[in-house]
Amino acid sequence: MKMKDRVKVEELLTTSDLQVQSAATAWRHIHAEYVDIVDDILATLAPSGPYAYTVLPERQEGKEIPNQRIVTTIEDIERSYRNMHRYTAVVGLRPLLEINASWYTFVSGLGRARDKLSGAEADGPVIVLFPTMGSEGITGELFWTGTQQDRMEGDPANGRWADRFAVAELHESLLDAYRKGDVDSIVEKAHPDIQTGVRDYVAQTGTLVNLHTNEDLRAYLQDFYAQYSVLSIEIITKHFDDWYFFHELRWTVEAKKGPASGSIFRYHTAEYAEVTSAGLLTAHIGHGTDQLKVS
Known part of the structure; x- marks a missing residue:
């Protein structure tokens, strides 16, 4: 060897x-x-x-x-x-x-x-x-x-997996919006009462934000993108069911302000989200690692 x-x-x-x-x-x-x-x-x-x-x-x-x-x-x-x-x-x-x-x-x-x-x-x-x-x-x-009885219908051409492929397509469009920092598109896909609990990289508390509406989510995302430019989001793991998705992502971001301005950081998040039949997220919950400075 x-x-x-x-x-x-x-x-x-x-x-x-x-x-x-x-x-x-x-x-x-x-x-x-x-x-x-x-x-x-x-x-x-x-x-x-x-x-x-x-x-x-x-x-x-x-x-x-x-x-x-x-x-x-x-x-x-x-x-x-x-x-x-x-x-x-x-x-x-x-x-x-x-x-x-x-x-x-x-x-x-x-x-x-x-x-x-x-x-x-x-x-x-x-x-x-x-x-x-x-x-x-x-x-x-x-x-x-699960809070939802109905599932996304999806393309009938996908047969018995139509609902899961519909969730997969929603996931892909969401990641595209997160990569672009398109807050409006992200919030459009959130139920008005979406429950959000993701690691707080804005206040750097080490634990989760605790948000209860899509407008709470909008405010958090605006603060996040004011602080960071997203350079890449890479998929480590993803899974699609007919009522939720799960993923582990590797983020690479550049700080835009403060003492770390211009520094590049990398970290992982692992999160799940429940999906309604209308393609809205009712919950987006997960955690993340510490950030590692890479340059």
Whole structure:
């Protein structure tokens, strides 16, 4: 074996070590949820933040999409777990898709829960992202369950996959808008009540923005593009279902103002989005890595 090939294999094994660790970390947390002991669940979190955790969404009068609140402190996360497990037991999560990266695990499948007061059980489609950032604990649990009954119809020529190809085409047009910084086109594809929770690269908090309307999204994007020029967005992973998409992207951006003006940064994001039959996003939630200065 040539030395350069040996280095490639070593790099591959190092990466896969992190992928295996990420998967083990996520499933250790999921299994702790089944046992239903909150202290054991909390023990699966990373020892330090920044954290990002989606609490159970709340239905608000006059709103089609439930309000998704994100908490970022260990105290709020503990409070959320104790409130949820007082009334609800997580019975199972049967994955149909699992993506393990060096810094997150993403699971899509059928979730099942039991109401502790009535004993009734119910299941439904769920997607959940567990950021780990290479730690042996999760730094967040970003959960969403489907809110839509109907799917995009798509081109009948695509047969049984028409709805998924319709989601794929929407995804492609969105990425094109993000590359161009076309805020109007992005917002046009957002439901008025879109729930957005993505890593905040404007205020650099290390955790997520917590936005609840398409106008909130517009304001955040305007601030982002005032601060950065997007040089490239490259796809690392993408997956299309009939009701959502998931992707991992590699961003390369140039700072436009401040002490770092002119500097080029690179980072990854991993995000999912639910799609309505009209081709609007009801939720856009995920996380991202720290930025690395590349020039």
